[in-house]
Amino acid sequence: MTWTFTSDLAAYLAAAGPAVAADPVGHTALLTVTDALERRGTAAYGADEPLFGWWTGADGVVAGGLLCTPPFPLLLSAVPEDAVRALGAALTTEPLLAGLHGINARRPDAEALAEAWGRPTRIAEETRLYRLDGLVAPDPAPAGHARLAAEADLPLLTAWIDKFNAETGIPGSASEAVLRDRISYDGILLWEHGGAPVSLASFNRPIGSAARVGPVYTPPQARGRGYAAGVTHAASEAAYAAGASEVLLFTDLANPTSNGIYLRLGYTPIEDRVEVVRV
Numbered sequence: 708m709t710w711t712f713t714s715d716l717a718a719y720l721a722a723a724g725p726a727v728a729a730d731p732v733g734h735t736a737l738l739t740v741t742d743a744l745e746r747r748g749t750a751a752y753g754a755d756e757p758l759f760g761w762w763t764g765a766d767g768v769v770a771g772g773l774l775c776t777p778p779f780p781l782l783l784s785a786v787p788e789d790a791v792r793a794l795g796a797a798l799t800t801e802p803l804l805a806g807l808h809g810i811n812a813r814r815p816d817a818e819a820l821a822e823a824w825g826r827p828t829r830i831a832e833e834t835r836l837y838r839l840d841g842l843v844a845p846d847p848a849p850a851g852h853a854r855l856a857a858e859a860d861l862p863l864l865t866a867w868i869d870k871f872n873a874e875t876g877i878p879g880s881a882s883e884a885v886l887r888d889r890i891s892y893d894g895i896l897l898w899e900h901g902g903a904p905v906s907l908a909s910f911n912r913p914i915g916s917a918a919r920v921g922p923v924y925t926p927p928q929a930r931g932r933g934y935a936a937g938v939t940h941a942a943s944e945a946a947y948a949a950g951a952s953e954v955l956l957f958t959d960l961a962n963p964t965s966n967g968i969y970l971r972l973g974y975t976p977i978e979d980r981v982e983v984v985r986v
Contacts, residue, residue, distance in 0.1 A: 710793055712760045712803045716744055719759035723772035726761070727784060731915035732838060732977065734784050735955050736811075738914045740774060747884065752776035758803055762790040778878045780809030780831075780982055783816060791816045795823025809984035817981035824985075832876075832959065832982040835966065837974035839954040842943050845972070849933030851900030853941035855893050860904070861886060864895065867907050871924040875959065888912075893945060898938035906934035908942035910949070918951035923965070936968045943972065 713719060720741065727734045727741075743751045755777035764770045764787065771786030773794075781804075783794070791812075798804055798820065809831065810820050821828045856864060861883060868881035889895045889909055898906040906925040910918050920942050925935045939956075946954045956974065958966050 708763065708765050708789060708793065710760055710762055710790070710797055710801075712758065712797075712801055714756045714758060714803070716741070716749055716757065716759065719761065719772065719774070720745075723759070723761035723769050726769045727772050728915055730785070731917040732953050732955060734772075735836070735914075735917055735919050736782055736957075737772060737774060737784055738917075739911050739919060740776060740782065742912070742914055743885075744776070746888075753778055753879070762786050762793070764790075775807065777806075778808075780811045780984065781807055783810065783812040783820075785813060785978075786816070791819050792823075795820050798824050807985075809982055811980055811982045814979045814981045817983050821983040827986045828983045829986050830981055831984045833961065834957045834980045834982075835960055836977040836980065837956050837958065837969055838977050839943055839956075839973055840975045841973045842940065842947075842954075843971065843973040845933055845936040845940055847933070849898070849900075849937040851898055851905065851934065851937065853896050853898055853938055855945075856890055856895035856897050856907075858887070858890060860890075860895075860897065863904060864907065867924050867926070868922065870926070871922045875922075892949060894949070896938055896942045896945060898934045898941070900932075900934065905929040905932075906938045908935075908938040910942050910946045910951075910954075913946070913949055913951040916951065917953040917955055918946040918949060920946060920954060920956040923956075935965070936972065939968065940972055 727737050758775040761769050761772040771784045773783045775781040864886050865881040895909045897904040908923045910920045923939050943954050
């Protein structure tokens with residue numbers, strides 16, 4: 708039983724790819740990150756070299772993986788308890804993990820790793836993964852309608868994604884290349900009212916059977932009018948139309964408004980994840 712760590716994306720995909728792809732719902736974040744790295748190169752998230760790893764059980768079968776694309780935290784898939792314990796030990800002995808500043812994992816795994824790290828940590832974010840279990844239209848329906856974003860919307864999309872990143876603490880700025888790619892497969896929708904966009908929702912290209920909605924953003928002056936529910940409902944329908952049979956999304960547990968919206972639209976909780984960071 709062992710962890711293997713590498714900076715070689717091809718080696719990771721060859722070893723861990725099949726195991727990760729076998730669970731496109733639980734491994735949605737790992738799959739979308741590696742898809743971006745394959746499409747845009749290993750500098751897609753920053754100049755620092757990514758890190759990859761996989762756990763091989765006593766039977767010789769790979770049973771989970773991890774990756775880290777600095778400046779983002781290490782992202783750990785669902786793995787057995789003995790893999791979590793072994794990773795906890797590796798946090799203080801493995802040279803490739805020496806510069807790690809944060810870990811994103813299922814809640815119990817994140818808590819165990821924070822304790823094993825032996826360094827002061829704090830919880831930076833708590834998120835919940837939802838799966839759509841029967842789409843329900845917003846009631847009451849918000850005023851306005853959804854439309855697909857187009858090239859002409861790029862300045863607005865860039866500005867809104869930058870504001871979303873700033874509000875949620877996501878490093879970096881909006882990528883025009885990413886936005887153009889999402890527009891190419893009808894992956895960004897805008898909600899319009901009074902002839903102007905008032906809210907945005909996007910979804911990633913379906914991978915396997917799953918697509919994940921996000922980000923969802925409404926400017927502060929337009930909030931509280933149901934626009935986010937309307938555009939999320941439209942984006943969820945569009946994800947199905949794009950070929951997904953599973954539609955997912957992550958929410959920040961510190962935002963009860965958005966969690967309530969998604970529950971009313973028919974999303975159900977799958978798992979909670981915690982991001983712990985060094986202090």
